[in-house]
Amino acid sequence: MLEILSINHKSEKLESIINRTNLPTVEITKSVEKILLNVKENGDEAVRRYSLIYDEVKLKSFEVSEDEFNEALEQTDENLVNALIEAKKNIETYHEKQLQDGYKINEKNSYVQQIINPIERVGVYIPGGKAAYPSTVLMNVIPAKIAGVNEIVIVTPPNKEGKIKPSILVAAKLAGVTKVLKIGGAQAIGALAYGTETIEKVDKIVGPGNIYVALAKKSVSGIVGIDMVAGPTEVVILADETANPRFIAADLMAQAEHDEMASSIVITNTEEFAQKIQQEIPNLLEEQPRKEIIKSSFENYGAIIVVKTIEEGIELVNKLAPEHLELMIKNPESIVHKVKNAGAIFLGDYTPEPVGDYFAGTNHTLPTSGTARFTSPLNVNDFSKKTSVVYYNKVALSEARKHIELIAEEEGLYGHGKAISIRFEEDSK
Amino acid sequence: MLEILSINHKSEKLESIINRTNLPTVEITKSVEKILLNVKENGDEAVRRYSLIYDEVKLKSFEVSEDEFNEALEQTDENLVNALIEAKKNIETYHEKQLQDGYKINEKNSYVQQIINPIERVGVYIPGGKAAYPSTVLMNVIPAKIAGVNEIVIVTPPNKEGKIKPSILVAAKLAGVTKVLKIGGAQAIGALAYGTETIEKVDKIVGPGNIYVALAKKSVSGIVGIDMVAGPTEVVILADETANPRFIAADLMAQAEHDEMASSIVITNTEEFAQKIQQEIPNLLEEQPRKEIIKSSFENYGAIIVVKTIEEGIELVNKLAPEHLELMIKNPESIVHKVKNAGAIFLGDYTPEPVGDYFAGTNHTLPTSGTARFTSPLNVNDFSKKTSVVYYNKVALSEARKHIELIAEEEGLYGHGKAISIRFEEDSK
Structure with a gap:
């Protein structure tokens, strides 16, 4: 039920995962x-x-x-x-x-x-x-x-x-x-x-x-x-054959149990390892109380995508800009700097995503639906705002005035220039 | 044409200024x-x-x-x-x-x-x-x-x-x-x-x-x-009798010339000073190429509001949360910390707002229509985004697991707990 797709042939399913939204009636x-x-x-x-x-x-x-x-x-x-x-x-x-x-x-x-x-x-x-x-x-x-x-x-x-x-x-x-x-x-x-x-x-x-x-x-x-209008939750797991396929299967289900619209994707570099992950699923699914939700989520928005190299996998990750990204590869730290678009990254075999949902301290409100390209996890700055302050005394303004007046003139804003020159009227009398 | 209002009697005009929007057809x-x-x-x-x-x-x-x-x-x-x-x-x-x-x-x-x-x-x-x-x-x-x-x-x-x-x-x-x-x-x-x-x-x-x-x-x-969907531009000038009424009149026009929807407001603590400002307007207006725009902006969204004290004026400023705020009072620096909501603040007699529009270095893309309560001037952080990274090794996860599993259980998310416990299956065999 978790389909294996190759990156090489154009996949409608992959496109539909990338473009999925829950449009309201x-x-x-x-x-x-x-x-x-x-x-x-x-x-x-x-x-x-x-x-x-x-x-x-x-x-x-x-x-x-x-x-x-x-x-x-x-x-x-x-x-x-x-x-x-x-x-x-x-x-x-x-x-x-x-x-x-x-x-x-x-x-x-x-x-x-x-x-x-x-x-x-x-x-x-x-x-x-x-x-x-x-x-x-x-x-x-x-x-x-x-x-x-x-x-x-x-x-x-x-x-x-x-x-x-x-x-x-x-x-x-x-x-x-x-x-x-x-x-x-x-x-x-x-x-x-x-x-x-x-x-x-x-x-x-x-x-x-x-x-x-x-x-x-x-x-x-x-x-x-x-804050943000969040879409359905999603995980991408980038894995090579050093990872434990059973852990991966469990992590996919932890994501899929949220919602039938949730998306759980593995990107891996061999067909063989893809199959190993696939094989772990049926057994593990049986014990899940929310197995119907998981099944439906896997069928619609889940996939194991086989790429040629991990490098190619990272490119796909940056295109997907996932909410959650697990890096279950050898030396995951060495490629973190190549990930440009992701809400949160979980490294190695012992950092399943629920560590971040509940405990590690990072925020679990994360950008979904590819918005990690331009949005951050919820953070302290979301609860404050900035104000600029400018102070010029008369000397500073007299030094700056010719520049300001020239730009005001170029922009056709006479009143802007006048607000400067009026402050020096008395001087030129 | 720039009406003097008292803060004491409920003003429909003031309400309409606070609530003005340019709703699209x-x-x-x-x-x-x-x-x-x-x-x-x-x-x-x-x-x-x-x-x-x-x-x-x-x-x-x-x-x-x-x-x-x-x-x-x-x-x-x-x-x-x-x-x-x-x-x-x-x-x-x-x-x-x-x-x-x-x-x-x-x-x-x-x-x-x-x-x-x-x-x-x-x-x-x-x-x-x-x-x-x-x-x-x-x-x-x-x-x-x-x-x-x-x-x-x-x-x-x-x-x-x-x-x-x-x-x-x-x-x-x-x-x-x-x-x-x-x-x-x-x-x-x-x-x-x-x-x-x-x-x-x-x-x-x-x-x-x-x-x-x-x-x-x-x-x-x-x-x-x-970035933001900006509304019409606005200035609030908080002034006492130490300010130069002619400078104030010029600054109001620099704002109003942008747009008939622009709002230019003075808040001051004496009726007498309010009148001084009003008297400066007709003369200064004559030389403005955009005088028709300024007139119409003043009539619809301009006002001189008389408050009892500068303190009361600051309260009103925080309620208005103006895009631009000029503090033309004695010791303007001493009250900056009381201003909670404003896009940019300009201090004293020689910092008219065009200094910020063009030259001082602060950004001129500022929150309008009261959104300074929760929005910042355009800044470098608007062009970057954050990603969280979490790494746990097996020891760390084994120490944290009881807490994580308890929260997962409370939330009815079996798969979340399973993603943790599966990593210790082998150990307990």
């Missing part, structure tokens, strides 16, 4: 716009109404109480709490290095400066139900916290009893969020973007979500900042 | 989508056809030749060339400080690393006609060059003789672009995003443009990266 787009408009106009009342329709829950208050946080901690296995604490430490260590300083360049009569300020208020969307992952909380909140964001609000849909999964609340508390609101869907995005009577609007919204959430984020983008 | 959106689709499907032929329709020009080759570059240099005033060279030096000095290094955090049996790579190919849109500004070339190309972008392609519409304004070509050569293509409009954006027979597709598109260009950029965003 017009109906969903319309429905999302309606929800957003309604929340913008009717605030809390609209949010309550959509919560009743979509989450089948009637809430007195959106905000998770201190009692609920405490209850969640009691309900959570201590070892899991410890695991989240250890993960948090690693995420902090990795992301703290991303903090940037401003700078100032002094001249005798002038200076230019770059100031960096945290974004003031950030909203984080955390999905509910089966996709309610505490790791998502840590990965989205910790970089914001390190950037110095003042207020971090999680929105997440509750179950029909109005409860949030305990490990989500534990992770939220550990990461240091300001508050958690029990709202989800496009209505939660609308509430964060426009504000309501009880929910203060934010400056930026991050975090994953279903197609409604993704479209709502796209729609409010510009009114608030957003 | 449905017709333009449809027309842009049609052009993009056509370019995607028919490549060069479609680009040629639209060049004939919109630019009224029939081109043998899109690319500007070496002869044309030389001719442009001959046609350009030497002093202007020098001004552009000086501006270039300052822009380089300011932006070089933005170059970031990657980092690596070593543990005994593992490491995590952040690598930074330049984006490979970048397209820069430069408007034609009256808005063909050589400064735009420098501001968009130099940061890309510093980031290490391999190929930088300018697209810009020619005149009916198929020529580009000489100073644009001079600036392009100075800044070090790879090539200049004589195409414009939505068709140029389509060609850069999808590629044609003769135009290689790029990874990111930056640069300003009219509503067609802006909508086309928005539409291809995701297929390629884009």
Whole structure:
């Protein structure tokens, strides 16, 4: 079911993998716009109404109480709490290095400066139900916290009893969020973007979500900042015959279990090794609870691609610009510098991708669908913004003025030149 | 014509300034989508056809030749060339400080690393006609060059003789672009995003443009990266009675002359000083060649707002999050740290905004329409992207595995846990 393809003959399947998108139907787009408009106009009342329709829950208050946080901690296995604490430490260590300083360049009569300020208020969307992952909380909140964001609000849909999964609340508390609101869907995005009577609007919204959430984020983008509109997840494993084919098969399944749209690809340099990987699959698949999802993902968006050389494989990797790249080849470190486009790279036999999903400290919010060509993993800089500062005294301006006036003249902007010359009018009298 | 408003009574005008947008008509959106689709499907032929329709020009080759570059240099005033060279030096000095290094955090049996790579190919849109500004070339190309972008392609519409304004070509050569293509409009954006027979597709598109260009950029965003969809330009001048009201009036006009949608606002703490500014306007306006544009901009989106204290003024500034902020108050440096949201800040009586537009070295591509709350000036980091690297050896993975497996279990992702445990199967046999 995981097809072997040769790089040599043009493959429609490969093209379809490269170009796959989850395009929304017009109906969903319309429905999302309606929800957003309604929340913008009717605030809390609209949010309550959509919560009743979509989450089948009637809430007195959106905000998770201190009692609920405490209850969640009691309900959570201590070892899991410890695991989240250890993960948090690693995420902090990795992301703290991303903090940037401003700078100032002094001249005798002038200076230019770059100031960096945290974004003031950030909203984080955390999905509910089966996709309610505490790791998502840590990965989205910790970089914001390190950037110095003042207020971090999680929105997440509750179950029909109005409860949030305990490990989500534990992770939220550990990461240091300001508050958690029990709202989800496009209505939660609308509430964060426009504000309501009880929910203060934010400056930026991050975090994953279903197609409604993704479209709502796209729609409010510009009114608030957003992180990225993520496509389905994907892994490319570049492997030679020194790798363990069984490990590779397991790693492909770890990717494919997410979603039928997920893409799992191996690139290898011999037909023989390709077959070894293929042979490991049926057996290993049997024990996977999500085997139907995996099968369907493999059939539609999975492949083992045989290339002539590892060099040729790297070229293909750079063309695919994968979200996750595992390098399971001899001396993987020696070729890292040749990889130009990838979200995250995992080296060697003992760094399967879940190490990065949960624990190593790198962010698991990564660019998908080839956008690693121009987008970075979520990082601290996504939660701050820069401001330029310019100071010229009269001497500096008098030295610069002839240049500025010439350019203004060339651009036909008289007023720009006048704003300079007016400052020297008195002198020439 | 520049109305004085008090912060105390609710002002519809102020609200309309804060919320102003230039919403496109449905017709333009449809027309842009049609052009993009056509370019995607028919490549060069479609680009040629639209060049004939919109630019009224029939081109043998899109690319500007070496002869044309030389001719442009001959046609350009030497002093202007020098001004552009000086501006270039300052822009380089300011932006070089933005170059970031990657980092690596070593543990005994593992490491995590952040690598930074330049984006490979970048397209820069430069408007034609009256808005063909050589400064735009420098501001968009130099940061890309510093980031290490391999190929930088300018697209810009020619005149009916198929020529580009000489100073644009001079600036392009100075800044070090790879090539200049004589195409414009939505068709140029389509060609850069999808590629044609003769135009290689790029990874990111930056640069300003009219509503067609802006909508086309928005539409291809995701297929390629884009900088920002800029709204109309704006200045806020926070001034007290120590400032020169005549300078303020001139600076307001330098902003307003851009566009009837441009917004020019003064915030000051006495009614008396507000009137002084107002009195300077009629006289100064008379000599402005673009006075009709300025008038209309002032009437619709201009105001002098009287606040009780400068502190209150700063609060309003942070709410407006202006693209440009001039601080013309006593000791302007002492309040810079209180400004949280602004694209660029200009300090004191002798730093009018055109200093930043052309010369100081800071970028003039700045966040508009309040997006300074979450967006930065165009900078070197916009032309590079990060990749995370993770390496664990078997010892490191065996130490981390219990934590990773617990989180995977909590998230119901069996395959994620299996990708870890499979690596220790042999050991437990």
